[in-house]
């Protein structure tokens with residue numbers, strides 16, 4: 001393959017490779033899928049990117065360090081993988097679909113033979129221990145498991161310092177929501193345990209094949225220390241789950257089951273310095289941590 005922009009001679013005809021030729025456009029995506037007999041499934045959230053401009057925008061928005069080792073969940077046919085490799089990042093790609101996982105090395109070798117790619121056929125919710133060194137996650141996530149994947153990886157990979165993920169627009173909103181917002185909920189508070197989360201732009205439906213029936217958005221998470229607390233993460237997450245299981249109720253009522261009774265819930269909430277007549281949707285992660293630690 002010629003270097004981008006450099007003339008090459010194939011079969012006696014001179015061709016100029018365009019700057020985008022390393023990345024996959026609509027024609028390449030269709031050809032690859034056809035060649036592999038891939039029929040995208042909804043169950044695995046298979047909507048493949050076929051727009052080099054969007055792919056380069058995602059890579060730029062990830063604000064990676066030069067040469068930073070990236071974990072990509074769900075590389076699919078390789079659209080984003082090639083964008084990351086083209087920018088000089090070693091990539092470990094975890095793909096659950098055996099046909100896609102098996103095909104990816106050849107797709108990459110043909111376009112970027114020098115690139116550093118490791119493909120792991122696995123479920124990202126149950127990562128094998130060999131995936132430990134990437135410091136950034138960049139992924140167009142399967143939408144039905146996007147939140148569990150992000151939370152599981154932030155927990156399992158302490159070296160992960162940032163994530164730039166594409167998710168359903170509503171999920172992007174939820175992940176980045178602040179206390180008091182209508183969409184603030186369990187994903188918002190649990191993400192806040194690990195990271196500062198911000199929305200990083202919308203992505204039009206037309207850049208995917210097949211075209212999804214939902215809008216998409218980018219979210220960036222930058223790791224920071226969890227709140228200082230004597231409670232464990234599990235204990236804090238149990239309180240968060242209980243508070244939002246009945247989100248219209250006051251904390252005193254919603255946490256009665258967790259504490260054993262409403263008066264005991266009230267006692268602990270007050271000991272944590274929180275108003276027991278407040279609702280969970282107004283509390284930040286630090287307040288949940290304080291309630292979990294109150295004795």
Ligand code: SAM
Nearest residue numbers: 047048049074075076079096097123124140142
């Ligand atoms: N990154 C590719 C792109 O942007 O064109 C494909 C993204 S597609 C939205 C999601 C990908 O995740 C699919 O390739 C699908 O097979 C894969 N996938 C789904 N569930 C997964 C899981 N639990 N673990 C790893 N990969 C998964």
